[in-house]
Amino acid sequence: MKRALQLFSSLAITFGLCHCESKSSLDTYTKEKILLMGNSTEPAGLDPQIVTGVIESNILRAMFEGLCLEDPVDATIHRKGAAVSWKANEDFTEWVFKLQPDGKWSDGKPVTAEDYVFAYHRILSPGFGAKYASMLYYIVGAEDFNKKNNDIYLIQNSTEFKDRWESLKEVNFRGDQEIDKKAFEAKEFVDLDKDEKINYIKAFGLNQIEKSVLSAIKEDANLFEWPENIDSSTQSAILDTYIANHGNDMWDQANVGVTAVDDLTLKINLRSPVPFLPDLTKHYTWFAVPKHVVLEHGTIAQTNTKWTEPENLVSNGPFKMKTWKFNYKIELERNPHYWDIDNVKLNGIIFFPISNKYTEARMFYNDQLHVTYRLAPELIEYSKEKYPDSTRQETYLGVNFLRYNNTHEALKDPNLRKAIAYATDSESLINYVLKGGEQVATGFVPPMGKYKARTDFSYDPEKAKEYFAKTKYADNPKDLQITLLTVDRDGAKTDAEAFQAMWLKHLGINVKIEQREWASYQDRMSKLDYGIVTGGWIGDYPDPTTFLDMWKKGDGNNRTGWSSAEFETKLNEAAVTEEPQERIKLLQEAEAIFLEDMPVSPVYWVTSNYLLHKSVKNWHPMIMKNQPYKFIDLEN
Amino acid sequence: MLKTIIERLLQGIVVIFFLLTLTFILIRMIPGNPLTDEKAMSPQVLKENMKIYKLDKSYPVQYVYYWKSLFQGEMGISIKKKQPVLKIIKQSFPVSVIIGICGMLIAIGIGIPAGIIAALKHNSLIDNSAMLFALVGISIPSFVIGPLLAKSVATNVPFLKVAGWGDPFDWILPSVTLGLGTAAYLARITRAGMLDILSQDFIRTAQAKGVSQKNIIIKHALKGGLVPAITFVGPAFAMLITGSFVVETIFQVPGMGQHFVNSVNDRDYFLIQGMVLLFGVLIVTVNLAADVLLTYLNPRLRT
Numbered sequence: 001m002k003r004a005l006q007l008f009s010s011l012a013i014t015f016g017l018c019h020c021e022s023k024s025s026l027d028t029y030t031k032e033k034i035l036l037m038g039n040s041t042e043p044a045g046l047d048p049q050i051v052t053g054v055i056e057s058n059i060l061r062a063m064f065e066g067l068c069l070e071d072p073v074d075a076t077i078h079r080k081g082a083a084v085s086w087k088a089n090e091d092f093t094e095w096v097f098k099l100q101p102d103g104k105w106s107d108g109k110p111v112t113a114e115d116y117v118f119a120y121h122r123i124l125s126p127g128f129g130a131k132y133a134s135m136l137y138y139i140v141g142a143e144d145f146n147k148k149n150n151d152i153y154l155i156q157n158s159t160e161f162k163d164r165w166e167s168l169k170e171v172n173f174r175g176d177q178e179i180d181k182k183a184f185e186a187k188e189f190v191d192l193d194k195d196e197k198i199n200y201i202k203a204f205g206l207n208q209i210e211k212s213v214l215s216a217i218k219e220d221a222n223l224f225e226w227p228e229n230i231d232s233s234t235q236s237a238i239l240d241t242y243i244a245n246h247g248n249d250m251w252d253q254a255n256v257g258v259t260a261v262d263d264l265t266l267k268i269n270l271r272s273p274v275p276f277l278p279d280l281t282k283h284y285t286w287f288a289v290p291k292h293v294v295l296e297h298g299t300i301a302q303t304n305t306k307w308t309e310p311e312n313l314v315s316n317g318p319f320k321m322k323t324w325k326f327n328y329k330i331e332l333e334r335n336p337h338y339w340d341i342d343n344v345k346l347n348g349i350i351f352f353p354i355s356n357k358y359t360e361a362r363m364f365y366n367d368q369l370h371v372t373y374r375l376a377p378e379l380i381e382y383s384k385e386k387y388p389d390s391t392r393q394e395t396y397l398g399v400n401f402l403r404y405n406n407t408h409e410a411l412k413d414p415n416l417r418k419a420i421a422y423a424t425d426s427e428s429l430i431n432y433v434l435k436g437g438e439q440v441a442t443g444f445v446p447p448m449g450k451y452k453a454r455t456d457f458s459y460d461p462e463k464a465k466e467y468f469a470k471t472k473y474a475d476n477p478k479d480l481q482i483t484l485l486t487v488d489r490d491g492a493k494t495d496a497e498a499f500q501a502m503w504l505k506h507l508g509i510n511v512k513i514e515q516r517e518w519a520s521y522q523d524r525m526s527k528l529d530y531g532i533v534t535g536g537w538i539g540d541y542p543d544p545t546t547f548l549d550m551w552k553k554g555d556g557n558n559r560t561g562w563s564s565a566e567f568e569t570k571l572n573e574a575a576v577t578e579e580p581q582e583r584i585k586l587l588q589e590a591e592a593i594f595l596e597d598m599p600v601s602p603v604y605w606v607t608s609n610y611l612l613h614k615s616v617k618n619w620h621p622m623i624m625k626n627q628p629y630k631f632i633d634l635e636n
Numbered sequence: 637m638l639k640t641i642i643e644r645l646l647q648g649i650v651v652i653f654f655l656l657t658l659t660f661i662l663i664r665m666i667p668g669n670p671l672t673d674e675k676a677m678s679p680q681v682l683k684e685n686m687k688i689y690k691l692d693k694s695y696p697v698q699y700v701y702y703w704k705s706l707f708q709g710e711m712g713i714s715i716k717k718k719q720p721v722l723k724i725i726k727q728s729f730p731v732s733v734i735i736g737i738c739g740m741l742i743a744i745g746i747g748i749p750a751g752i753i754a755a756l757k758h759n760s761l762i763d764n765s766a767m768l769f770a771l772v773g774i775s776i777p778s779f780v781i782g783p784l785l786a787k788s789v790a791t792n793v794p795f796l797k798v799a800g801w802g803d804p805f806d807w808i809l810p811s812v813t814l815g816l817g818t819a820a821y822l823a824r825i826t827r828a829g830m831l832d833i834l835s836q837d838f839i840r841t842a843q844a845k846g847v848s849q850k851n852i853i854i855k856h857a858l859k860g861g862l863v864p865a866i867t868f869v870g871p872a873f874a875m876l877i878t879g880s881f882v883v884e885t886i887f888q889v890p891g892m893g894q895h896f897v898n899s900v901n902d903r904d905y906f907l908i909q910g911m912v913l914l915f916g917v918l919i920v921t922v923n924l925a926a927d928v929l930l931t932y933l934n935p936r937l938r939t
Contacts, residue, residue, distance in 0.1 A: 044718060050718065127687075128684070129681055129684035129685040131675065131677050148680065186692065186695055188694050188697065191694065208680060303718075304718055308718075325727060326717075326723070326727040326728060326890065327890040328801055352888065354799075358783065359799045359886055359888050362798040363797075363800060365798075366791060366797065366798040368797060517901060519668030519669075519672045526672075556675075556679075
């Protein structure tokens with residue numbers, strides 16, 4: 001082996017003497033002002049209207065620019081982005097954005113308000129299947145358009161049916177949310193037996209079914225449960241309307257509240273007051289896409305077209321695509337057409353999809369990266385000692401929590417949930433297990449801006465015992481059968497064992513740990529096939545609603561089976577409140593209700609640990625780690 | 637001979653057909669699907685996405701679609717990464733081939749000579765130390781050797797990086813990590829094969845006839861003694877050039893090994909099928925090549 005190594009080394013030296021600068025490559029890149037960033041894994045595409053993750057966001061924010069831009073220091077300030085100015089009406093329901101007069105795409109074509117209308121039309125198109133379309137539901141008509149609530153456009157607003165709407169309301173247009181739609185996956189309608197067919201149509205409703213199914217109903221009216229007062233001619237008129245319009249783009253009929261007043265003026269009408277709209281426009285779902293390029297490679301609602309191929313991708317931000325090698329690197333260069341290019345300091349950014357966190361740290365220690373995506377907890381102490389100036393530990397907009405199955409035989413009793421919650425010693429977990437400088441969560445929503453974190457909740461073994469005494473397991477804790485479901489990723493098992501030990505110590509209950517690989521874990525969680533799971537949530541935008549809205553009944557991310565009318569009333573009241581102070585107060589009250597019932601219990605607020613080279617300038621801690629790249633500089 | 641090859645090729649096609657079919661069924665039986673996501677989708681969005689990838693169709697229909705597109709030269713789209721599977725393979729397979737070939741050369745360069753020497757110096761110190769080395773090589777996994785090499789070698793040699801891809805120097809450490817384990821196996825197999833041959837009558841006859849030791853080894857012993865090693869090298873080569881998850885993630889190599897693991901974790905149906913197809917074709921091919929080579933080396937196999 002030694003000989004082989006020697007042989008290799010000598011071979012390498014012979015044909016590589018000219019190539020000895022690679023060791024000091026970071027200096028070279030620093031001088032050339034090219035930022036080298038670790039970015040976890042290969043992105044799931046680079047179409048701002050398709051992707052959903054932080055990894056993609058990191059790249060997209062360099063290439064595209066939202067209407068408003070983050071300030072690198074003060075999160076409450078909104079800088080000019082693709083918009084030069086913006087104004088809201090009194091109750092924050094109508095916003096007008098003036099676009100940069102010099103705003104251009106990286107191919108030199110101007111960025112127009114029409115590009116925004118096109119982008120919002122695209123992400124909301126029902127057939128497009130954008131997972132994050134709900135980020136735009138604040139816009140008037142957006143949700144109805146996206147959810148294909150065609151009854152509104154085809155029936156309610158049509159001249160033909162308008163006057164009869166009162167009697168037609170009862171028709172099952174939108175489907176029955178209670179029916180489990182998974183049963184119909186991977187089955188053809190024609191292969192179903194009659195009862196299943198009826199159930200299928202009942203589940204999806206007229207709005208969501210295929211043309212062939214609509215025709216089938218026309219043939220056999222018994223397949224659909226028509227309300228009694230609707231005669232057969234109306235029935236067939238409705239079906240004809242649906243068949244005639246099937247697959248049509250209903251954008252024009254939907255009157256979605258986004259208008260291009262002129263080339264540089266974009267008007268957005270919202271269904272409720274949204275004082276934080278400038279924050280939303282910084283999120284990639286609100287970015288514009290180049291209409292001319294997208295349409296060159298496909299239709300508006302077509303996914304996976306070639307417009308995001310590296311040679312086609314056109315963007316409006318400070319950087320543009322240079323090379324994209326799958327699983328290897330994504331290289332961006334300056335966009336000469338960017339409106340503020342003179343103030344962009346860097347010449348380029350290279351993103352490396354480094355999935356192994358130890359490899360990433362090794363690369364940083366060996367001067368191959370300017371910034372890492374994260375830092376493994378085991379390496380924090382070492383890094384603090386060896387690279388004190390580079391080790392960063394910053395608050396991040398996220399919460400980790402225990403999710404209880406509120407439909408579980410034992411856990412539907414809030415006393416048991418609370419007993420477990422109060423017996424969970426977050427501080428010990430943080431200090432002895434996680435070691436990443438996390439903060440003990442005293443509420444669910446992490447502190448952000450004007451929203452002060454709640455302090456209702458803290459570790460209290462005495463209280464835990466009191467609550468436990470109220471459950472039916474008080475006398476025989478050993479009878480309690482609960483499993484704690486976790487993923488098989490590193491660290492998950494140790495965390496779970498820590499929880500297991502705490503609950504055994506304080507409550508005398510013995511929880512069984514089950515580890516499942518990621519997809520099975522997700523699957524079980526969404527089917528409510530668990531007792532307790534460990535989970536986390538990272539905010540999409542700096543507003544408490546990103547942490548609270550998901551607990552509404554029927555929200556796909558709820559996954560606890562819990563719901564509360566009182567909680568939702570508070571949220572709905574907050575949503576229509578114009579006065580920001582009052583709004584915050586209502587959200588606080590909603591959170592208090594949530595914590596009182598404890599469908600989940602907060603454990604800790606997330607901290608981001610990573611390494612940052614001292615040559616990186618103007619990089620400031622940000623709660624969402626969305627440092628605007630245009631201000632960043634490299635200097636030795 | 638030609639008839640045998642054609643026969644084997646046809647068998648190979650049948651094998652690959654069953655392999656793909658079995659994979660198709662198995663991946664649909666595990667819980668979760670390619671659209672399983674951390675952030676839940678509304679039922680309607682889920683339905684639209686199922687439609688985009690034809691997952692809303694029944695399994696038999698999906699199966700027919702799969703073969704149809706395969707015959708048109710399309711391997712489908714990676715549902716997680718939104719890239720054509722063919723493009724992913726085109727970009728990552730060459731990388732794995734480079735590392736695989738270098739790794740194989742290292743394995744052969746170390747393993748076979750070590751095995752031969754050990755066999756010739758049977759029960760000597762050289763033999764024992766070579767076999768100890770082989771045992772260690774087999775026992776220490778690449779996720780230990782890799783970081784050790786990165787830490788102890790890369791940080792001290794100016795042109796080596798601890799991880800990363802770019803110039804040919806970056807091939808060295810991943811190849812060594814990949815090759816060492818195989819070298820160890822190869823050494824043991826070669827040694828066993830050589831020992832077996834060296835105890836045969838024809839070798840003794842040759843020795844009795846006064847043929848020089850050098851000639852006995854080169855002309856007589858090697859031909860038969862390497863048979864087990866070659867049988868092993870074929871499939872091992874296919875394994876090496878399809879990449880290694882561990883080596884690739886340790887050294888940040890954009891190869892194909894990661895896709896085998898990640899595609900299954902992601903339930904990325906089309907990518908899994910693509911990986912299985914490529915691996916199947918490779919295994920069939922290298923096995924055939926190894927068999928042809930063996931027939932040439934071993935007269936007893938000729939019919």
